[in-house]
Amino acid sequence: MHRIRIISLLLLLAQSSFSQVQEQHRINFMETSWKDAVAQAGREGRFIFLYAYTPSCHFCRQMEKEVFPKKAVVEFYNTHFINYKINIEDGAGGEALSKEYGILEFPTYVYLDASGNRVHQSGGAKSENMFIVDGKNAFDPKTAFFSLKNRYDSGEKSPELLYNYSNALRNYHSADSNEDKVVSEYLNTQPAADLESEKNLQFIFTRYLSYGAPSTQYFLKNQQKFSPLFSQSEIDHKANRIITQTASLAGRENNPALFEELKQMVRSDFKDTTRVLALAEIHFYGGKRDWKQYATATWNYGSNVKNEADWKTLHETAIYLRHFAKDTAVLTIGANLMEKVIHKNRSYENLCLYAELQYKVGKKDLALTSAKEALTLANQTNQDDNDAKELIAKINAVKKN
Numbered sequence: 081m082h083r084i085r086i087i088s089l090l091l092l093l094a095q096s097s098f099s100q101v102q103e104q105h106r107i108n109f110m111e112t113s114w115k116d117a118v119a120q121a122g123r124e125g126r127f128i129f130l131y132a133y134t135p136s137c138h139f140c141r142q143m144e145k146e147v148f149p150k151k152a153v154v155e156f157y158n159t160h161f162i163n164y165k166i167n168i169e170d171g172a173g174g175e176a177l178s179k180e181y182g183i184l185e186f187p188t189y190v191y192l193d194a195s196g197n198r199v200h201q202s203g204g205a206k207s208e209n210m211f212i213v214d215g216k217n218a219f220d221p222k223t224a225f226f227s228l229k230n231r232y233d234s235g236e237k238s239p240e241l242l243y244n245y246s247n248a249l250r251n252y253h254s255a256d257s258n259e260d261k262v263v264s265e266y267l268n269t270q271p272a273a274d275l276e277s278e279k280n281l282q283f284i285f286t287r288y289l290s291y292g293a294p295s296t297q298y299f300l301k302n303q304q305k306f307s308p309l310f311s312q313s314e315i316d317h318k319a320n321r322i323i324t325q326t327a328s329l330a331g332r333e334n335n336p337a338l339f340e341e342l343k344q345m346v347r348s349d350f351k352d353t354t355r356v357l358a359l360a361e362i363h364f365y366g367g368k369r370d371w372k373q374y375a376t377a378t379w380n381y382g383s384n385v386k387n388e389a390d391w392k393t394l395h396e397t398a399i400y401l402r403h404f405a406k407d408t409a410v411l412t413i414g415a416n417l418m419e420k421v422i423h424k425n426r427s428y429e430n431l432c433l434y435a436e437l438q439y440k441v442g443k444k445d446l447a448l449t450s451a452k453e454a455l456t457l458a459n460q461t462n463q464d465d466n467d468a469k470e471l472i473a474k475i476n477a478v479k480k481n
Contacts, residue, residue: 107148107157109165114177118196121162127199127218129161130190132183134169139205140187150208156215161191185253191218200224202251217248225252232262242266243283250286263287264294281309285318291326291342301349319350320359327360331367339364355385362397371405375413382420391424395433402436411440428457432467439475448475 109131110117121128133140147153157163166174168183181190181198191200191214200218202225217223228245246266249259270280275298285306287295299306300322306315323346330339339360346356358381365374378397394417401414415437422430431454439447451471458465 105149105151105154107154107163109163114164114166114173117162117164118192121192121194121196124162125194127161127194128192128196129157129163129215130177130192131163131165132168132174132178132181132186132188132190133165134167134186137186142205143187143211147206147208147211153208153211156212160215160219182254182256184255188253189214191215191224198226200226201254202248203253204251223248225249237265237269239266239269242269246283246287259287260289260293263289267294267298276305278309281306285310288318288321291322291329291338296322300345303349316352320356323356323360324363327363328367331364331370334368355381358385359393362393366397366400369404371401372407372410375401375405375410375417378417379413382417391421394418395421395430398433398437402433402440408441411437415441415443426457428454428461428463428465428468431457432471435468435471439471444475444479448472448479451475 107129110120117128133144166177168174168178168186178188181201183190185203187205188203189201190198193199200214200223202214202217206214217225221227223244225248228241228248231241232245242262242265246259246263249257249262252259267275267280267284274280275284284295284299287293287299289296291297300319303315303319323342326342327339330336330342342360343357346360347353350356358377362374362377362381365377368374374397378394382394398414398418398421401411401417405411405414415434418430418434418437422434431450435447435450435454438444438450451468455465455468455472457463458468
């Protein structure tokens with residue numbers, strides 16, 4: 081009995097020590113009001129780190145799981161900052177504060193001085209080292225976002241400032257961003273020959289601006305110049321992303337002239353014109369929310385374009401059709417697309433989507449078979465199986481009636 085008590089005590093001590101280690105390896109976010117956090121920063125003369133997130137944000141969860149607990153991150157942020165976090169969709173103080181600071185995307189990181197004045201802002205998923213660099217940038221007027229912005233707003237337009245300010249704007253996810261303008265101003269300071277320097281090619285490649293932006297146009301018309309620095313897959317990915325996003329915009333704005341301009345660009349500056357034009361057509365009709373044409377364009381792409389690995393385009397269309405399409409014929413195309421997908425990638429998620437579409441078009445037996453297969457796969461791979469269980473229950477309930 082005495083021995084059992086000793087063992088129990090040791091287990092409790094071990095658990096307590098483990099909990100203390102966990103506490104030490106996390107950013108200490110204050111759980112008081114924002115007003116109190118600013119007041120404490122003022123008393124202690126410390127900067128504030130404000131983390132803006134939403135519960136549904138994938139990259140927020142990624143940062144919280146993979147970067148925030150890192151020892152170097154914890155030590156740096158707990159040492160140098162009063163830390164505070166807000167849910168920008170809470171319908172209360174977090175949402176109000178996000179509107180005050182013009183926060184549009186997440187995760188967003190706002191750095192403030194001891195008086196509560198913003199000095200730096202960034203955002204997005206990033207590595208442990210880059211997240212620490214972000215925090216260090218807040219203390220340096222040469223890299224702190226609002227210091228660069230104030231110099232720019234005061235009329236300074238040196239190439240060095242424009243370059244640094246453009247880089248800071250890449251991660252400034254706010255309503256008043258003027259990244260297109262500043263990037264264009266920087267590029268205008270560069271002689272034509274210098275645009276091909278490694279520094280400027282890197283600078284241009286890392287911009288994701290509007291289709292008409294000079295940096296976007298330069299990249300699209302000179303893709304081959306980037307091959308010494310980037311792989312062909314990276315170049316193709318960036319080019320395809322520009323084309324598909326612009327096609328979607330043309331569809332949303334009902335702008336056939338922009339779509340025609342885009343197609344002409346593809347014909348003149350792309351090698352794989354058939355595939356890229358097909359992708360552009362898919363995204364144009366998706367932007368228009370013309371689900372029949374969208375489904376048909378994707379089916380033609382999956383049937384005619386020789387790219388066996390690209391099942392994700394078919395999968396994306398099927399997801400949109402599941403959520404928005406009402407016509408049975410259109411939903412049938414979605415189910416047929418997913419049949420192609422599961423031949424290439426028979427995953428739990430894909431089987432569930434295939435089953436849902438078959439259920440929507442009235443093929444309950446096939447839907448039930450696919451849902452059960454998805455459930456079996458989830459159990460084998462230790463995945464969350466709720467979607468499959470709910471679908472099976474729904475199908476069985478309908479079949480009983």
